[in-house]
Amino acid sequence: xxxxxxxxxxSGTPGQRxxxxxxxxxxxxxxxxxxxxxxxxxxxxxxxxxxxxQRPSGVPDRFSGSKSGSSASLAIxxxxxxxxxxxxxxxxxxxxxxxxxxxxxxxxxVL
Amino acid sequence: xxxxxxxxxxxxxxxxTLSLTCSVSGASIDISHYYWGxxxxxxxxxxxxIGSINYTGRSYHSPSLKSRVTISSDTSKxxxxxxxxxxxxxxxxxxxxxxDVGGGDYMAVWGEGATVTVSS
Numbered sequence: 001x002x003x004x005x006x007x008x009x010x011s012g013t014p015g016q017r018x019x020x021x022x023x024x025x026x027x028x029x030x031x032x033x034x035x036x037x038x039x040x041x042x043x044x045x046x047x048x049x050x051x052x053x054q055r056p057s058g059v060p061d062r063f064s065g066s067k068s069g070s071s072a073s074l075a076i077x078x079x080x081x082x083x084x085x086x087x088x089x090x091x092x093x094x095x096x097x098x099x100x101x102x103x104x105x106x107x108x109x110v111l
Numbered sequence: 112x113x114x115x116x117x118x119x120x121x122x123x124x125x126x127x128t129l130s131l132t133c134s135v136s137g138a139s140i141d142i143s144h145y146y147w148g149x150x151x152x153x154x155x156x157x158x159x160x161i162g163s164i165n166y167t168g169r170s171y172h173s174p175s176l177k178s179r180v181t182i183s184s185d186t187s188k189x190x191x192x193x194x195x196x197x198x199x200x201x202x203x204x205x206x207x208x209x210x211d212v213g214g215g216d217y218m219a220v221w222g223e224g225a226t227v228t229v230s231s
Contacts, residue, residue, distance in 0.1 A: 002157045035217035044207060044224050045158070050217035088157055092215035096174040100148070100160035100215070 003028065003101035004089050011109040012079045020106045022072045022089035028101050030070040032092040036063075039086040039105070048087070049074060076108070084110045113137040115208050115222035123202075123229050129195040131225055133208030140189055141166045146214040147191045149182065151204040152224075159204075163211050164191055171214070198229045 005023040012018040022034065036049035047056055049065035052072065062083075064075045072091075076083055088105040092098065119131035133147065140147055148163035162172035162182045170182040176195070184191040195202060206225045209218040 006157075033216060037218070044221045045218070046221070047217060047219055050212075050219075056219075090158075090218070098171065098215065099173055100150075100163075100211075102150075102158045102160065104157035 002104035004103035006089060006103040006106045009107045011111055013111045014079055014081065016079045017075060017077045018079055018108060020074045020087055022103050024070050024091055026070060027095040028091040028093040029067065029072055031094055034067050034072040034089055034091050036065055036074045036087060036089050079110055081110050084108060113210055113220045115210065115220060117206060117208050117222045117225035119225055121226055121228060123198055123227060124231050125199055125229055126197055129198050129202060129227055131193045131206055133191050133222060135189050140184055140191060141186045146211040148209045148211040149193045150207045150209055153204040161193065163214065165214060200229050203227065203229045
């Protein structure tokens, strides 16, 4: 069972906005930044958002991240068929000498 | 451009030791900007951090795997390695190496992954 909690699935039609939540605790998201990763079917994860809301170069501005307290969210606006993938969140956890924690992932389906 | 590539056996017998190596290109593993990490993803599940090693050679491990994990680096080959002892079927997963910025900020670049199956 993953430390960070995400809904297992989300869906939308092309052009819609989809939001994915990531719930953590006081030792991880509550203290540290959140990153988001996109995993297309059969491929390795790719960094999508870092430092809560920063996009690496090459990531479309349709993807945005936010954080409030011990929770974070990823929004995909103007949903496109190529956005169909698994998305998971991650954060550093300061407990137990420090370790990374991840969400279980959210499968986004474009209807 | 930073790239990582995992290599190692795809099949390991129960109770034996899993060994993987990550070859890094595009950056030297002995620079302070990156830590070098191992993450695994069991079929149909979310990722699990195994551990990381920094530019000084100091390693950090998952609390749940700590007793079985050894992470080391070879700066002459620009590689870092993972050894996971006493494996069981529960260790079957895709194993990724990744560049961990700042040792806890974010995983900037991932390797393509190595599928490891534990079976007799």
